[in-house]
Amino acid sequence: MTPVNTRRAWTCAENRRLFELAGKVNGKTIASELNRSYYAIRNKASREGVSLTHAHDDIRVGGVVLPYIPERRGWMKPDGTVTRNPLIAQRVAEELNQRKGE
16 A cells, blocks of 8 residues: 655645744744644755744855845845845845856
């Protein structure tokens, strides 16, 4: 008898909430809120390049890195502007990585 796959896909809302809470509250709290295991949260965060321990890490997607600039309290985009929103910084990094792969 083959095992049943009990994994469920991540929704956009869950991804957004993970990015919002990462580094602000502990992983077990995020897991409880999203009704997922701590290990699922930890693995997803790792795959997405999100730190659960410190919200002000550089954002890395593939070979693209958006550095966190503490003095400006945000992530430096390639055009020299800074965004304080980690979701926007993540999206910019993903778009740059996608263009880099084309």
